[in-house]
Amino acid sequence: MSLLEIEGVSKSFGPVNVLHGVDLTVDRGEVVGLVGDNGAGKSTLMKLVTGMYTADAGAISLDGTPILGLPPGERRRMGIEMIYQDLALARQQDVAANIFLGREPTRSILGMRFVDRAAMKRDAQAMIDRLGARLPAINRPVGSFSGGQQQSVAIARALTFEPKIVIMDEPTAALAVREVQGVLDLIRQLKADGIGVILISHRLNDVLSVTDRIVVLNHGRAAANLTTTNTDMAEVVSAIVGGGDMAEAAAHEARG
Ligand SMILES: Nc1ncnc2c1ncn2[C@@H]1O[C@H](COP(=O)(O)OP(=O)(O)OP(=O)(O)O)[C@@H](O)[C@H]1O
């Protein structure tokens, strides 16, 4: 039994069929790359895993427990964390507030519950330190941070609650070279800790360097399931463009 099992999942938005019977599995300590052209359905598939969207058909289980009937908060408590493409940070709030957004630790005073700001700050700083992230100041609104710094906050938020699986949607798209290496190192660390990782990225060199397996989505279908050590850029690109001509493949690679 895999950590995460997606079987025959389909999804339409109105008349538009976005996913057609997609299968995907992730084991403990396995890093799976999820790649495909713009609009292939990658983010949609992952939002079915988190519960942000409702699947039309199919089954998804975590550790053998079916999760499609469960609300997003329950799936999160079970250990599913996703770092969204658009980050979804509260730009006006500081680092600690973002890390604990909606899950603030509380303490009881005279029988009433209060948000424990001191605990939040302490735990937020500890996670930022553990990630080795460089932030200008932990108490500044995150909207004033660079793209890479905001990404670090989003990753810190995902890891604070000890997830079993972390889904990263384009975590390196906005980052400078050094920051990209930091995120890739972090993925390797998650793998070593036995956490399953799904990495969505158009940066195929990153995907080839950090994953164990690569699943290619092509127009909402799983077009390839490749073992990273047995594949190469040309094979991945060809599965992404799905038999398109070489000019298109080259153009895609140049974009990626
Ligand atoms: N909430 C929505 N309502 C309607 N259509 C949607 C919605 N979300 C996604 N889609 C459509 O589903 C298709 C797949 O979108 P999705 O965001 O999953 O693609 P993607 O593979 O993540 O692409 P990208 O690499 O550009 O992020 C697209 O045609 C998109 O327009």
Ligand SMILES: [Mg+2]
């Ligand atoms: Mg997407």
